[in-house]
Amino acid sequence: MSDSAIAMQPPRPAPARSDRPWRIGSAxxxxxxxxxxxxxxxxxxxGSGELWPHLIANVLPVAARTTALLLLGVxxxxxxxxxxxxxxxxxxxxxxxxxxEWALLLPLSVPSYxxxxxxLDVVHPVGPLQTGLRHLFGIADPRGLRFPEIRSLGGAILLLGLILYPYVxxxxxxxFVMQSASLLEASRTLGAGRFRAFRTVALPLARPAVAVGVSLALMEALNDIGASEFLGVRTLTVAIYTTWVTRSSIEGAAQIALVMLAIVFALGLLERLGRRGMNYSAPRGNAQPMAQPLSGGxxxxxxxxxxxPILLGFIxxxxxxxxxxxxRIALGGLPADLWIWTGNSVLFAAIAAALTIAIGLFLxxxxxxxRRKSLHGMIRLAGIGYAIPGTVLAVGLLVPIAGLDNWIANAVKGVWGRSPGLILMSSGAALVLAYCLxxxxxTIGGIESGFSRISPSIDMAARSLGAGTARLSGGIHMPLLSPAIAAAGLLVFVDCMKELxxxxxxxxxxxxTLATYVYGEAxxxxxxxxxxxxxxxxFAGMLPVALLARAGTRERRRPLA
Structure with a gap:
C-alpha cells in the first residue's frame, strides 16, 4: 500500500477498555x-403561573415580534x-x-454594546455629527436638522448588522478563494456574464458557508442585551433580564428563556438544512480564482x-x-478603578480560557x-453552550450552582461548625463556569482543526514504537497542536472579556469588569x-482580528499542490 493511502486511513480504533476513560470523562x-x-x-x-398570563398578554407577543423582525433585518x-x-x-x-481583505474584519473587534x-452620542442632536452638519449648512436651530432616530428597531438592525457581517x-x-477558476471560465464560455456566473455558479457553491455565517450572526444578535436595551428595543433577551432583575421573577425569566431556546434550536436546524447535500470538493491545483481588474467608476x-462597512462599523x-x-483623561485623568476593572476582566477571562483549552484538548x-460514533456525538453536545445566549445560560445555571453551593456549605458546616456561604457565586466560579460553557x-473546533492537519500515520508510527497515550499526546500532539491551541485560547479570552x-x-x-462598567456608564x-x-x-478585540487576518494571508500565500 502506498504512503499516501496509508496517510488517508483513520487511526486504528482503540480497544473498548482503553477508551473507557475518554467516554466517562466526555459523558x-x-x-x-x-x-x-x-x-x-x-x-x-x-412557576406559579400568576405571571404567565401577564407575559402572554403584554411581554411575549411584543418581545417575540421584535426579536423576529430584528433577526430578519440583521x-x-x-x-x-x-x-x-x-x-x-x-x-x-x-x-x-x-x-x-483584512480590514473588513475590524468591526468584529467592537462589541455591540x-x-x-x-x-448614541455621535448621532445625538448635540453630538459631533449633527453639530458638524448644522455648522456646515449654517443651521442654528438644533431641531432644524432632522436625523433618523437611532433609538429604534431600524437603528438596532443597522448597528448589529455592521458588527456581525464578518461572520458571513x-x-x-x-x-470563494477555494472555488475552481475553471468552473467560472466554463460558465463564461457558455455565454454567462459575470453577474450570472456569480449568481448561478459561485453563490450556490458558497451556500454552506452562507448558512453557517448567517446562523452564527443571528445567534450573536439573539445574545445581545446591551445594544438592544440602549436603543430601546425590547427583545426576548431584554425581557429575560428585566423579568429576572426588575420583577424579581426567576421563574418567569426561565419560561421566557425556554421560548428563546426554542428559537435558537430552530436557527440551528435552519443552518443544518442550508448545508444539507452541499458538500463538494475542488482540486487545489485549480483553486486560483481569476480577479478582473476594475477601473474608473x-x-x-x-x-x-x-x-x-469599515467606516461605519469600526472607524x-x-x-x-x-x-x-x-x-476624559485631560479633564480628570484615568478612572481610579480602571486597573481593578481591567484586572478583573483579564483574570476571569484567562482562567476561563485555560479551562476551556484543557476541556477542549481532552474532548x-x-x-x-x-472511533465510536456515540463518543463523537457527545463531543458535539459538549459544545452546545455556544448556541445558548448568555442570559439563558445564566438563568439555567442557577439551579445546579445553587445546589452545589448548598451541598458544599452543608459539608463544611458539618466539619467546621459554621457555614462559608455561597462559595461558587461569591467567588466568581459561577461566572467562570458560564464562560467555559x-x-x-x-476550543473544541479549533483543536479538532489542528488534529486534522496531523496525519494519522504519525499516531500509527508512534504506537508501533511503543508510545502510550500519554507520551503520544504530550510528546507529539501537543507540540504540533500549539498554534491551534494558542489561537483558540486567544479567541476565548477576548470573547470572555467582551461577554456582557x-x-x-x-x-x-x-x-x-470592563464590560459591566461600560454598560453602567451608558x-x-x-x-x-x-x-x-x-x-x-x-483594543483587546483587535487581537483575534489580527490573528484571523494573518491566518488568511498565510493561507493565500501557501503554494498550491
Whole structure:
C-alpha cells in the first residue's frame, strides 16, 4: 500500500477498555453542558403561573415580534454585506483591495454594546455629527436638522448588522478563494456574464458557508442585551433580564428563556438544512480564482462598497472612543478603578480560557483516540453552550450552582461548625463556569482543526514504537497542536472579556469588569466616563482580528499542490 493511502486511513480504533476513560470523562462534560437546560426546565416548572398570563398578554407577543423582525433585518443585512464584500475582494482587482481583505474584519473587534454606546452620542442632536452638519449648512436651530432616530428597531438592525457581517464575510470569502477558476471560465464560455456566473455558479457553491455565517450572526444578535436595551428595543433577551432583575421573577425569566431556546434550536436546524447535500470538493491545483481588474467608476464603486462597512462599523466608533477617552483623561485623568476593572476582566477571562483549552484538548483527543460514533456525538453536545445566549445560560445555571453551593456549605458546616456561604457565586466560579460553557465550542473546533492537519500515520508510527497515550499526546500532539491551541485560547479570552449578559447576571456583588462598567456608564448617559474602558475592550478585540487576518494571508500565500 502506498504512503499516501496509508496517510488517508483513520487511526486504528482503540480497544473498548482503553477508551473507557475518554467516554466517562466526555459523558461528565456533556452532563455539565446540559445542566443549564435542566435548570431552565426546573425553574419554569416551579412557576406559579400568576405571571404567565401577564407575559402572554403584554411581554411575549411584543418581545417575540421584535426579536423576529430584528433577526430578519440583521440576517438580510449581514448576508448582503458579507457576500457582497467577499465577492468584490475575491473576484476583482481595485485600489486598496489587499487592505480591504483584512480590514473588513475590524468591526468584529467592537462589541455591540460599545457600538451602541458610541453611536448614541455621535448621532445625538448635540453630538459631533449633527453639530458638524448644522455648522456646515449654517443651521442654528438644533431641531432644524432632522436625523433618523437611532433609538429604534431600524437603528438596532443597522448597528448589529455592521458588527456581525464578518461572520458571513470570513467563511464565504474562504469558499470563494477555494472555488475552481475553471468552473467560472466554463460558465463564461457558455455565454454567462459575470453577474450570472456569480449568481448561478459561485453563490450556490458558497451556500454552506452562507448558512453557517448567517446562523452564527443571528445567534450573536439573539445574545445581545446591551445594544438592544440602549436603543430601546425590547427583545426576548431584554425581557429575560428585566423579568429576572426588575420583577424579581426567576421563574418567569426561565419560561421566557425556554421560548428563546426554542428559537435558537430552530436557527440551528435552519443552518443544518442550508448545508444539507452541499458538500463538494475542488482540486487545489485549480483553486486560483481569476480577479478582473476594475477601473474608473467601477473601481470607485468597489472601493466605496468595501470602505463603507469599515467606516461605519469600526472607524466611527473607534474614533469617537479615542477622542472621548482623550478628553476624559485631560479633564480628570484615568478612572481610579480602571486597573481593578481591567484586572478583573483579564483574570476571569484567562482562567476561563485555560479551562476551556484543557476541556477542549481532552474532548478533541478523545475523538482522535476513539472511533465510536456515540463518543463523537457527545463531543458535539459538549459544545452546545455556544448556541445558548448568555442570559439563558445564566438563568439555567442557577439551579445546579445553587445546589452545589448548598451541598458544599452543608459539608463544611458539618466539619467546621459554621457555614462559608455561597462559595461558587461569591467567588466568581459561577461566572467562570458560564464562560467555559458558552465558549467551549471554540476550543473544541479549533483543536479538532489542528488534529486534522496531523496525519494519522504519525499516531500509527508512534504506537508501533511503543508510545502510550500519554507520551503520544504530550510528546507529539501537543507540540504540533500549539498554534491551534494558542489561537483558540486567544479567541476565548477576548470573547470572555467582551461577554456582557452572563457577566451582568452571574458576577459577584460589588464586582465590576470592563464590560459591566461600560454598560453602567451608558445606562447613566455618562458616555465620556466609559470611553476609556470601552477603548480597552476594542483594543483587546483587535487581537483575534489580527490573528484571523494573518491566518488568511498565510493561507493565500501557501503554494498550491
Amino acid at each position: 461528565i462534560l456533556v452532563l455539565l453542558a446540559l445542566a443549564p437546560i435542566g435548570g431552565l426546565a426546573f425553574f419554569a416548572s416551579r 440576517g438580510i443585512l449581514v448576508t448582503v454585506l458579507g457576500i457582497g464584500t467577499a465577492w468584490l475582494v475575491t473576484a476583482y482587482r481595485f485600489p486598496g483591495r489587499r487592505l480591504f 460599545v457600538m451602541a454606546f458610541a453611536y 464575510y470570513l467563511p464565504v470569502r474562504a469558499l 467601477a473601481a470607485l464603486l468597489a472601493v466605496v462598497a468595501c470602505a463603507l 466611527v466608533p473607534a474614533s469617537y472612543l479615542v477622542v472621548s477617552a482623550a478628553r 478533541a483527543t478523545a475523538g482522535r483516540m476513539s 458558552r465558549f467551549q465550542a471554540i 449578559p452572563a457577566t451582568l447576571l452571574l458576577r459577584p456583588f460589588n464586582f465590576e 445606562a447613566r448617559g455618562t458616555y465620556e466616563d466609559g470611553a476609556i474602558a470601552a477603548l480597552v475592550i476594542v
